[in-house]
Amino acid sequence: MRIKSAFVVVLAAVFFNLQLNAQDTTSVQPEFLQYQNSKWVDSIMESLTPNERIAQLIMVAAYSNRGREHKQEILELIKEQKIGGLIFFQGDPKTQVELMNDYQQAAQVPLLGAIDAEWGLGMRLDNTLSFPYQMALGAIQDDKLIYEMGQEVARQIKRTGLHLNFAPVVDVNNNPNNPVINYRSFGEDKFNVTEKGIAYMKGMQDAGLLTTAKHFPGHGDTDTDSHYALPQINHPFERLDSLEMYPFKKLIEEGIGGVMVAHLNIPALDSTGVPSTLSKEIITGILKERLGFEGLIVTDAMNMKGVTKGNEPGVVDKMAVLAGNDLLEFTEDVPKAIAEVRKAIAQGIISQAEIDKRCRKILAVKQWVGLDDYKPLPVKNIMKQLNTPKALTLQRKLVEASLTVLKNEGNLLPLKRLDTLKVASVSIGAKNTTEFQEALRLYKKVRHFQLRRDAKTSEINKIKEELENYNLTVVGIHDDSKYPRNTMKLSEEVRDFIGELSAENNTIISFFKNPYALNKIDNIEQAPVLIETYQDSEITEELAAQLIFGGIDANGKLPVRVGEKFKAGHGINVNGGIRFKYTTPEDAGMDSKILLGQVDSLMNEAINAKAIPGGQIFVARDGKVVLYKAYGLHRYSDTVKVERTDLYDLASVTKISSALPALMQLYDEEQFSLEAGIDDYLPYFRNSNKAEIPFRQILTHQARFKPWIPYWKNTLRKNGSYKWNTFKKDSSARFPVKVADDMWLHRNYKKKIFKAIRKSPLEEEAKYKYSGLAFYLLPSIVEEITGEDFRKFIDENFYDRLGATTLTYKPSEKFPVERIVPTESDFLFRHVSIHGSVHDEGAIMMGGISANAGLFANANDLAKLMQMYLNRGVYGGERFIEASTLNEFSRTQFPDNDNRRAIGFDKPSLEYKGEDSNTAKDASKDSFGHTGFTGIYAWVDPQENLLYLFLSNRVLPTRENTRLYALNTRTKIQQALYEAIMN
Structure with a gap:
């Protein structure tokens, strides 16, 4: 028996070694490798001393919010140690660009700039965009959106002077209690993780930004945070090879530029117990030799406890180099790290030739990102150039595409027959009226309640009594932290209350948290309608409300399983588009710069000329609200600002x-x-x-x-x-x-x-x-x-x-x-x-x-009626008027009698009369609407599917004030709408 067992062990070892040494010949090599022996790289290599070649492998942490002393420390490392790059953390874009320009000027060899921006610059820099976390992205069914996000993230990172993003995360998060990856992962399905990772990677790299797949060989099944300790993964090789390493293999095949190695103890891959970052068996044996990866191999941060425990700064960096890493991230002691590597060369543990090879790889990356022709970046207009309308629109599209409907009994969503509904909303975990609640109010009158996350029975009972007066309750469960962690800080009483609401047949729950946290509320899966948004932000709250009322669709699929409640891949498609979608001009094919710039300018002109004290503007195209804004004051003489909810006399x-x-x-x-x-x-x-x-x-x-x-x-x-x-x-x-x-x-x-x-x-x-x-x-x-x-x-x-x-x-x-x-x-x-x-x-x-005359309204509510006209009698999934009737009533009846009018509706002048015309020059002959004596303009144009409302009180203080007519503000704004439409 012993002989047989020993033979089996030997065979397993042989098989394991064969697998390790098997190389995949189908991989696409990273593009930057073509420059390893370029003239520029040769010239730089000739100028570097042996120590400086080691220094090219080192990247230190830089911050744009730490002042002069920190800047001086970085400058000293650049000038004295000749480090190869910087990874930027917290700060702001303007300061970062200024610093990077200064640092590049001080560098003998251009610096490689990196950032850990998994969900965009907002992960690190103030006042910049955060795209959805990868868990939310994992729910998206259209990978083209992920690719577009990659391109946009690359554009923004490059605009801030950097060249490398330590993303995407392609860890398969198959442990719900994972404290470090979790919402940073695309999910638990290796195929979905791979597809999303490839799309994100290609988007960034096609836009000229180098990327790194992380955290090799897979950090998804851990319950320890490697920032604080060394996690251990005890799965056998076969499982690791087929699951954890699967996405990395596929991204390597697709030409990923870099791979970041995790700090993990994986006995099946290296029995010595050293962190994977320091393991030659894992980095050289598996990543380089077995997987055939020739791109940039980067360590995870070398200041994390998962790798530093028991290892001195400098010494640990040398160990990482010996293991096969090309780039050391967050080296804490640069002089010692260089000295330790020099010592290893002297001892024959590693050759200078091997260091030179890795140095060439770093320099090749620099040439690929354009540092062979480095130019300082301007600071002017950087915030406007980062937070572009296109980027903001993409951000909303990604959130919209991620929303996942887990329950929709009786096809309650989207809500119909609003006249039969008396709606209350309860925000759990929010102190004040939330964006979710404000957005609900755009569609219908809703009574709002707030419930503290630690509320007790007496407070809950008061809300219960109030809810008896309503036949639909919309519940928003909000997060208690900046990040969607797998936690649930709700009192037992509040959890029981959610369970009770879930048992009712008139409850809609929107869960603005990590999907894993659903498993911590009993019976929540029984709710008639349950929406998972993956995180809590203004945009997720706005769009969840729009989903409920049919402003948008939902087709997200759950990227992870939630205990026994829901399986991965679960998600119910909901078709929206029956009511207004509140969005950006670009989403409706309009240029926000033209639209907002001209409308704001014309409204301010009218207010400054005392043609109107203030007003409301509402613009929608294709049923998408692209501008809904209040301007000015109620009266010239007071300080009461016009709000979007204020009512105007429609005359x-x-x-x-x-x-x-x-x-x-x-x-x-x-x-x-x-x-x-x-x-x-x-x-x-x-x-x-x-x-x-x-x-x-x-x-x-x-x-x-x-x-x-x-x-x-x-x-x-x-x-x-x-x-x-x-x-x-x-x-x-x-x-x-x-x-x-x-x-x-x-x-x-x-x-x-x-x-x-x-x-x-x-x-x-x-x-x-x-x-x-x-x-x-x-x-x-x-x-x-x-x-x-x-x-x-x-x-x-x-x-x-x-x-x-x-x-x-x-x-x-x-x-x-x-x-x-x-x-x-x-x-x-x-x-x-x-x-x-x-x-x-x-x-x-x-x-x-x-x-x-006699009707009053705010612009939003009048717009619903006008949009019904524009939709030829349909709104909210209901038909109000037959299309043929609207066609008849909205056409000019007696043009031969020099009468432009339709039945009840006004129409454009039969011949455009310049400023004397009642519409803009580009308003089509199919358009129709009406004006009001108090300064109102309501108009729709079926040819462009365009709706425009102008509400004002130009008769204050007297009807003799005709400046609004003299300025032609209303029709000039209307013309601006047509000019904003992008061909």
Whole structure:
């Protein structure tokens, strides 16, 4: 038995050695190797002493936030020791570039600059972009996005004066408790890790940045952090070869430039117990000989306890060189490291020729990255050049593509029928209203609650009581640290509460944490909807909310298994695109520099010229909101800034926002006819001069109606006092209509308005003449047809379904007056400042309910209605109006009569008239919308799928302020939108 066992051991050893010595001949060699014997490398080699050739193998740590003393230390190492490179850590881009320029100037041989920027410069430098962590990237199904990220990361790193990124991490994270890799890994599936690693690597290297796959031979199955101790991996060779080393082999085959070696104790690969960084068996025997890797071999940081424990600085660096490493990262004692290597050469442990070979490799890298023609980098505009719109758009695309829906019972996502939902949100672990909650509010009215992560039963019970009033609860579970670690610092009571919510059939949970942490909450997998975002950031929170309401899709797949709850690869596709996506201009094919620059400039011009105190701008293209911004103040004389949530008086935009959609819907149902007249629906108008005039003419403003009637003047006596049956200072049953605080209108005065309209004379000629008279009648016509209250009808059929919470009449009944932007100081009729009620005199005398004026909204909610028009009657996955109806209502009806108008909607001038035109030059003939007297502009263009809203209160303090018209601000901004569209 002993002989047989010994024979088996010998055979296993032979087989193992054969495997070690087997070379893969299909590998693509790193590109930089072509320069090892170039003229430039030869010339540099000739200029270097033996010690200086050793120094080229050394890279020390540099910081751009440590001041003059640190800079002087680095300069001394450069000048006296002739080190080969620097790895930059914390600081800021501007200082880093300045320092690198100074360091390069001091260097005899150009320095190789490196950074550990696995998720971009934001990992190390202030005010720079962080792309998603690799765990989130592992969920993405489109590897082209990973490649694009690699290219962008390379561009940014090179812009800061560096040439080498210690990335990607290609460790297969198959240990959920891994404290050091974890979220830094693409996941637990070796194939997915490999595909993502190759895409990221190729993106960076194709853009001229050298990369290193790390941490060889695989740091994924450890439960010890090598920064503090030496982890041990006890798997047999076969497992290590087929799993941990698999991604490294494939990246080597694809031409990766470098490989970083981990600090690990792996008995199956080296039985001596030395860290893999110092193991000749692992680095030379496996990486170089068996895998045939000829690229740059880099140590993990040589100051980590995993390698320094029991080893002196300098001595440990020599050991790393002897093991086969080319580049020593974070050497702590440079003079001693050089001396120790010199001693090893003298002892014949390593040859000078071998050192020279590795030095040539370092120099070849320098030539490949362009250091043979080094030029200092400018500092000017560096932040703008780093954080470009393109980069910001890519960042959002990556987060969006990573979002993973783990549960979606009954296809609840995306939410539909908003009118049936009463929504509450609970943020767990957040002190204040979160970005997630603010983003939810963009789509619908949502009541927000916050719950501390250490909350006790009494606090939880209060929220439970409140939640009984809602039929949908959206829960955000937020992280308690900067990084998405595998921890869960929630009290037992809070965890139980999450479990209870998960058992309800009306709960949506968005988990803004490491997916492994899902396993630490009992029953969370029972939630009807469960979204995994992988990390907690403003962007993940915004996009998770957009996913819930159908602004975006979700197709991420879980890159790791979560205990027995979810398998790796699990993920439910959700199709969005049914409501607004809030994003960047570039995502919609628009140039943000042109768009934002011109819009900001024109708005500031209008505000400075006192054409408007402030306003809101809303722009969407292809259903993507690219600009939603508030400008200026409520009044010229105060300090109240306009907020995006503030409500504006829409004035005549009410015409296309209230009765018109109702009439279109009734037209679909054949309850309303464009060939019918007012008298067909309001018998009072029979035998009048307006009988039998078809609505097709009325709604296109060529029915010969008078433009307007000053109803309020009819309430006055000759001496200026009010007639006894018009106004009283106090309300009563006979005077219930509030016009102002001390003006209450008689209950029957609406009949007088109808009578004035009925008796008003007609114009002689049937041609275009704008008139609001019929729009006072339309709410009554809708009520006559439907048998329903007009406000209730449009709320239920449009505004509630759209989630347009602020699109409303009589806003002060629903919203605090502080959220309503004031309009005119009325010295003609009401003799008060108009704030919280409609500006139009006729509309206020109708009780604030008219189709001529009276609606209020913020830009976001008005946009939902306008986008429904642009979508030809569809929004939120629901059809409101038939496409054929919208096509009919939005086309010019009587162009031969020199009338540009559509049915209810305004249209561009039949011939462009320069600054006298009502639209921008490039607005298409298919476009339509309306303007409002208070300074409103609402317009859509189907040809470019473009929506534009301009909300302002230009009538403050007086309607005589016409500077907005003189400046043509609204149409100039509209033209800027077309100029921003990228071909």
